[in-house]
Amino acid sequence: MLIGEVARRSGVSARMLRHYDALGLVRPTGRTTGGYREYSAEDVRRIFHVESLRSLGLSLKQIGRALEDPAFTPAALVSDLIRWTEDRLERERELLERLHAIDASAPAGWQDVLRVVELMQGLNSTSAARRQQTVLAGPDSGSAPAELLAGAVLTESDPNVAGALRWALARSGGDGMATLAAGVRSQDVAVRRRAVIAIAGMPEAPGTTAALADVLADPDATVRGHAALALGRRGVSAAVPALVRMVVEGLNDVDAAEVLGTLSQDPARADRILTALADELARPTADSASRIRITQALLELPGTTARDTLRRLAHDDDPAVALIASAFSGVLDDRSREAREGEDG
Template identity: 60%
Template sequence: MLIGEVARRSGVSARMLRHYESLGLVVPSGRTVGGYREYAETDIQRIFHVESLRTLGLSLRQIGQVLDDPGFAPSALIGDLIRETERRLAREQELLKRLRAVDASGPTAWEGVLRITELLRGLGSPSAARRQQAVLAAEADVPAPVLAEAALAEADPHVAGALRWALARAGEDVVAALAPGLESPDADVRRRAVQVLADLPGDEAAEALTSALADLDPQVRAHAAIALGARGSAEAVPVLVAMIIDGVNDVDAAEVLGALASDPGRADAIKRALTAELADPAAPGPARLRLVQALAELPGPIALPMLRALVSDEDRTVARTAAALAGVIETQDGV
């Protein structure tokens, strides 16, 4: 088969076939009387082998090595190709992220493109100080998704604080930009998302925090409950009580419960929840002791009767603590 026919059937141009021949990769088996290249079936099969290996990203030199050395083991070469492809994809993903960030900023001039690009460079710096500086120097119109993505990935507390400040100024779409963080399989990312949401006003942020009360991670639940409790949400009460029992941010939880209990509409629910836990015979001593200490944060008219009822508790540590706290409240309130 002559080169023109081979090119038509294989889809490989005649020019490329000549290049293959010059490299010794696919050399025609014969020549016609007139000196034209003549390809045998085995030559055509080799052409298809070359094209198949090219689709895997092998260079022509590597292809020649594979085809000419029957003992060549593919595992090492394929592993190298996988790693190189992963690096290339990472570079492309980074480029795509930058382009989307620039597009989201809605630039009307190249000055805007340069500004957002400089911010992205700063956020990608290995220096925490440089990242913090980039956030604090950013314009107010930075797209929320850019800041949210950085906040969800930021481990340095100072940079994270700057990002939360910037997100609080970002206006619309912040909660939506943080939503993927709440669904992350990484608990650290979910914690960062809740910490940012805690600083945001409005019903949309409160709704997102409420959904985090059911998170599997105790720190995520704790951040959400404290933030919601500070907003006056009664939905945080069960989690706040559980925090005291488990010893997770129990002091903060007790303070928030005390503030919530100052509202008569929530006081009864808090009183019932604490009473039920204190009466649980299976509750361990340390947990009951933390619950007693938490009672001291409640308004006096609620806390004092509950503490007096515990003065005769079988657990003498609980009884003595209740008596001491009741005495403090009586002195403060002049009872």
């Protein structure tokens, strides 16, 4: 076949075929009487071999070695190709993220683009001080892309920089929830913790409550705890079981007890919370420390029911529980008396 026919059948341009010939990669085995290149069936097969190896990312020099050197083994080269490809994909992924961040900022001109690029470069600095300075000295409220800030929150390990990022995200006026919601589903527990703390600190907006509720069953107690406290402060009843467990297990138990007290201002929830705490007190497996924390939590609950429970606990078999319950029962009695005197006055 002449070069034009080979080009049509193989999809390789005549110009590239001449280049292969010049390199000695695929040389036609014959010539016509007029001096034109004439390719045999074996030559065409070699062209397809070359194109197959090119599709894997091999250079023409590497392809020549692979086809000519019997001792040339693919294992090491393929490993190198995998590494180079992974590096290239990572660079392209980072480029795509930068482009998305710029697009999300809706730049009005190239100065806006340059400001966002400067922000990204600062956030990628190896210096925590520079990253924090970049956030605090960043664009005015509403100018920093929320998705960029949310992504930085998920990767930031320095607590001071992370706090600055959460502050900037909360005041950005944008919507970084898609990124944060993906963070709470991460396999990396550190990322989930950063995500839930950031969501908990954001203004109540569509998606935040749902994202927090989704992690109430998270296997990590810290993630569950942050979500439960945030939901409880927003008046979400679904947080009650997790808050009670926090009291029992001693994980931010003081904060959890305060939130349970606030939720108990609603009579419909007060009985449920008291019952949950009483059930934990009655568990045979409950140790002394847990029962003391539960007793302390009862002080936060309003109404006479908690006071009655404390009075019963004042006679508990555990001396420490009985002592604390007796003291707290007296505190609640004093509160009730002061409230009555205030009404009479």
